[in-house]
Amino acid sequence: xxxxxxxxxxxxxxxxxxxxxxxEQELEEHLALCPQCRRLADELAAIHSxxxxxxxxxxxxxxxxxxMEQVAALEEKKPKVVPLFRRPQVRALMGLAAxxxxxxxxxxxxxxHKQADGLDIAAYQQGESQPTxxxxxxxxxxxxxxxxxALTQGILTEESSADTVPEETTEYQVGVNAATAPFSAExxxxxxxxxxxCAVLTVDALPVGWEEILGEAPDWLEDEAGHACxxxxxxxxxxxxxxxxxxxxxxxxxxxxxxxxxxxxVVLNET
Amino acid sequence: xxxxELVARARAGDQxxxxxxxxxxxxxxxxxxxxxxxxxxxxxxxxxxxxxxxxQGLPSFQGESSFATWVxxxxxNVCIDYLRRQKRRRQVESEISLDDEEAGxxxxxxxxxxxxxxxxxxxxxxxxxxxxxxxxEQQRQILVLRELSGLSYQEIAxxxxxxxxxxxxxxxxARLALRKILLADGxxxxxxxxxxxxxxxxx
Numbered sequence: 001x002x003x004x005x006x007x008x009x010x011x012x013x014x015x016x017x018x019x020x021x022x023x024e025q026e027l028e029e030h031l032a033l034c035p036q037c038r039r040l041a042d043e044l045a046a047i048h049s050x051x052x053x054x055x056x057x058x059x060x061x062x063x064x065x066x067x068m069e070q071v072a073a074l075e076e077k078k079p080k081v082v083p084l085f086r087r088p089q090v091r092a093l094m095g096l097a098a099x100x101x102x103x104x105x106x107x108x109x110x111x112x113h114k115q116a117d118g119l120d121i122a123a124y125q126q127g128e129s130q131p132t133x134x135x136x137x138x139x140x141x142x143x144x145x146x147x148x149x150a151l152t153q154g155i156l157t158e159e160s161s162a163d164t165v166p167e168e169t170t171e172y173q174v175g176v177n178a179a180t181a182p183f184s185a186e187x188x189x190x191x192x193x194x195x196x197x198c199a200v201l202t203v204d205a206l207p208v209g210w211e212e213i214l215g216e217a218p219d220w221l222e223d224e225a226g227h228a229c230x231x232x233x234x235x236x237x238x239x240x241x242x243x244x245x246x247x248x249x250x251x252x253x254x255x256x257x258x259x260x261x262x263x264x265x266v267v268l269n270e271t
Numbered sequence: 272x273x274x275x276e277l278v279a280r281a282r283a284g285d286q287x288x289x290x291x292x293x294x295x296x297x298x299x300x301x302x303x304x305x306x307x308x309x310x311x312x313x314x315x316x317x318x319x320x321x322x323x324x325x326x327q328g329l330p331s332f333q334g335e336s337s338f339a340t341w342v343x344x345x346x347x348n349v350c351i352d353y354l355r356r357q358k359r360r361r362q363v364e365s366e367i368s369l370d371d372e373e374a375g376x377x378x379x380x381x382x383x384x385x386x387x388x389x390x391x392x393x394x395x396x397x398x399x400x401x402x403x404x405x406x407x408e409q410q411r412q413i414l415v416l417r418e419l420s421g422l423s424y425q426e427i428a429x430x431x432x433x434x435x436x437x438x439x440x441x442x443x444x445a446r447l448a449l450r451k452i453l454l455a456d457g458x459x460x461x462x463x464x465x466x467x468x469x470x471x472x473x474x
Contacts, residue, residue: 012443016417018424043450043460047399050459051418054399059301060315064293067322071286074323 003030007037015048190255192264193221195231199255202266207243214240214265229266234259278338282329289329293322296339300346306415307350309408317353321346347420351430354412358432398459402452410445417442 010027013019019027031038190197213236223229232240234257244251257263272280272291280288300321305314325332325342332341403411413431416422422430428438453459 008447009440009443012446013439015446016424016442018439040450043454044446046460047446047449047453048418050395050399051414053393053396054302054403054419055393055396056298056302057305057311057400059297059318060311063297063301063315063319064290067293067297067319068286068290070319070323071289071326074326075286 004034004037007031007034008040011037011041011044015044190264192229192231192266193223195262195264197231197255197264198234198258198261199237199253200264200266201237201241201244201251201253202268203240203244203249203251204267205249205269206267207240207247207249209243210240213243223264223266227266227268229264231262232265234261234263237263237265240265274338275334278329278332278334281326282332289326292325292338292342296342297322299339300342303343303346303415303419304350306403306419307347307412308353309411313353317349318346321349324349343420347416347422351416354431394458398453398456401456402449402459405452406445406448410441410448413438413441414445414449 007027007030010019010023014024014027031041190200192200214230214232218230220228220230237257241251241253255263272288274292274295277288277292277295281292297318301314301318304318304321305311308314308317321342324345325338328345332338336344403415406414413427416427416430417424424435424438424442427433427442428435431438433441
């Protein structure tokens with residue numbers, strides 16, 4: 001009887017192919033002698049082969065529907081992988097930024113036009129040989145960056161030397177208070193017609209009496225934008241600025257006039 | 272539409288195709304979950320969870336097996352996770368009733384099915400379903416994992432955190448207990464064998 005109990009486990013293991021060869025032999029020997037275990041073997045085998053056909057239970061009503069509702073909810077929650085620049089938030093921000101730039105540009109352009117009588121003034125970028133002749137909108141931007149640079153320079157000057165740079169410096173960059181603006185000893189890095197200059201005065205037209213300052217036939221050059229330009233000395237530029245101011249002409253100054261360094265004069269409308 | 276076509280569509284995000292796959296497999300998965308948990312409500316929840324996992328796992332489903340086999344495996348794992356949690360919760364209880372052979376776990380009324388469907392099904396299949404239902408929980412679980420989910424002894428030992436010897440003896444005891452129930456039922460061994468074209472194990 002104890003033997004039969006061992007064989008019951010062997011029978012189960014055999015159905016799953018888990019019986020060792022020696023156990024297999026043991027089982028065969030026992031089965032040859034025990035009709036009870038032979039019957040058990042047949043019955044267990046019948047159950048084993050029939051089990052996969054055990055009747056299935058029916059899933060409750062609305063089972064699949066409920067699964068699909070959960071699937072739909074899952075899909076809604078799922079964050080869509082959208083490239084950064086295509087995300088609506090980023091797009092909105094980009095739009096906003098563009099608007100801000102436009103507004104600043106228009107505002108500054110407007111200011112400029114008020115002061116410059118709607119003139120197109122070329123702005124020169126520091127350290128770059130390419131002068132930018134742009135629309136008033138872009139001019140606004142240019143001026144902004146020029147102003148920033150001037151501000152930085154001003155701060156540096158204040159910190160590094162005894163020369164105090166009054167606050168007007170920045171305003172001066174826009175070319176309004178040309179006459180009253182102070183001059184800094186700091187060298188600037190503007191380039192006009194390939195020449196390094198410390199300041200660039202851009203005028204719409206030459207003031208009356210310019211010949212007295214620059215001579216009858218000065219050495220006209222052409223800048224990168226095709227405007228007539230002249231390399232002049234600091235004092236000459238200052239005198240010119242006085243004339244411009246007196247005659248109420250439109251002008252713009254970039255950089256700071258240094259008495260010892262060359263400056264540039266750019267004339268937009270040569271007449 | 273074949274299962275393969277439905278899977279391809281579902282993988283591309285077609286929820287209707289997936290719903291068809293759910294409908295085609297829901298009874299098997301639900302039966303498995305109920306048999307492993309011994310609870311219809313819990314079984315339904317776990318079966319749904321398995322299908323949800325299938326939906327989420329579709330992109331990584333390479334089709335190395337059929338969808339039916341794959342989702343059956345998923346459901347088995349979902350149920351085993353549940354059983355483990357249960358086991359931890361009822362550790363003390365479980366130790367006491369670990370080898371409790373007492374049957375008395377019947378839900379005959381609950382098993383009543385639609386009569387038309389019943390007629391189509393073999394008497395043996397129904398007897399087996401009743402027999403499984405009547406088995407003590409642990410024996411039913413281990414027998415379902417072995418015979419229906421097709422897990423190996425090693426896998427069962429690992430997943431149920433049992434030693435191999437226990438797995439061997441528990442499977443053997445489960446088979447003997449089921450035989451006893453089926454003999455008493457009288458409808459399994461006496462009726463002509465049902466459709467014996469054996470379905471692949473571990474589907």
